[in-house]
Amino acid sequence: MDRNKRAILPKTTAQILRDYRGPAVFSFGFRPFFLLASVWASLAIWLWMLPMLGVGDATVAFPTRDWHAHEMLFGYAGAVIVGYMTVAGANWTGHFPVAGRPIVVLAGLWLAGRVAMLAQGALGPAAAIIEAAFLVLFAGALWREQLAARNWRGVAPCIVISLLALANVGFHAGAAAPALGALSERMAIGLVTFLIALMGGRLVPSFTRNWMAQRKITPEPAPLGPFDLAALGVAGVGLALWIVLPAAIPAGVVLMIAGVALFVRLLRWRGWVTAGEGMVLILHLAYFWCALGLAMLGASILFPDAVPGSAAIHALTAGAIGVMTLAMMTRVSCSHTGRERHADGVTLVIYALANIAAATRVLAPFIVSLYLEWLTVSAVCWSAAFGLFALAYGPTLIRPWRKARRP
Secondary structure (H helix, E strand, O other), X not given: OHHHHHHHXXXXXXXXXXXXOOOHHHXXXXXXXXXXXXXXXXXXXXXXXXXXXXXXOOOOOOOOHHHHHHHHHHXXXXXXHHHHHHHHHHHHHOOOOOOOHHHHHHHHHHHHHHHHHHOHHHHOHHHHHHHHHHHHHHHHHXXXXXXXXXXXXXXXXXXXXXXXXXXXXXXXXXXXXXXHHHHHHHHHHHHHHHHHHHHHHHHHHHHHHHHHHHOOOOOOOOOOOHHHHHHHHHHHHHHHHHHHOOOOHXXXXXXXXXXXXXXXXXXXXXXXXXXXXXXXXXXXXXXXXXXXXXXXXXXXXXXXXXXXXXXXXXHHHHHHHHHHHHHHHHHHHHHOOOOOXXXXXXXXXXXXXXXXXXXXXXXXHHOHHHHHHHHHHHHHHHHHHHHHHHHHHHHHHHOOOOOOOOO
């Protein structure tokens, strides 16, 4: 019995690295995907923005708005989620984390998808098949591990990833059925937002509690309770209504209630006491964007003349998704490479740039006369944030694990 228990226990980082013999960059899934995602996020924004700024040959077909939405939701965010899940999924299942050849295959599929999306004019329907394979394959692998482990704690993320893969297929089908494409885009935004609300609700108070305990700061963040579950339920219902009936008044009401509920939940975690550690504080800021985005999305339905829908959407995408993914990328990169889990000066600049990018993108639709100028500022800050992450964390992600240096 003891032997069987030991067999299903997760391996430590040291054990994983001792058993793995390939390049360090493929020793954990987060390594190549965080690096690739950051580089792509930094570059892809300009492939969409430059034509609007009058740069380039007008006879050349530049990426469209749909390409931009797809690459941010399924290209960038999809890569970060898969990178994170290769680590978190192993903790839920108790199985050996994915390393080596499977990571190479997944990374290759992701890269093939980016190329296919740029060359879809030449590839035709084949581009959609190549690009969609990445999330479909990963969803299948995640379910296989989950079912083998018989640990149902990670079922919700498995469902979300599967639905995200389905939304990606629907997005591609939108070329023939525009209504399906729009539905799939809302579905992707709703799924990733709910994933942040769900998993952020576990991680943000947990990391905050650990940080406070080390410094003997009390009282601790409020534990998970009925209010938290109710807030998540309201958020899920509101997002589901918006996905199916994006202009329905009930969807707007429920989303506004959800935004307020998540904000109250955030206050219960006492994030302001973590101002001395940016790597913890940024998690609270990201969750704030989630609460704000839901409230704004509801307001854009109820008061469309006062709150532009694009501003609400970007509070969720550039704000909640962009800031939360960067927060987790920096934290996981430090935790699993032997780097000190502390926001140094460069990391704080990354966080600041990401939040400025989100804020200016949200404000742009409110200032129509200066829309392009604000959009450009947002693109510059967004590109700089992810480019700086690639430069600052890239060497760590491709090198072997090392013990953190303490000051």
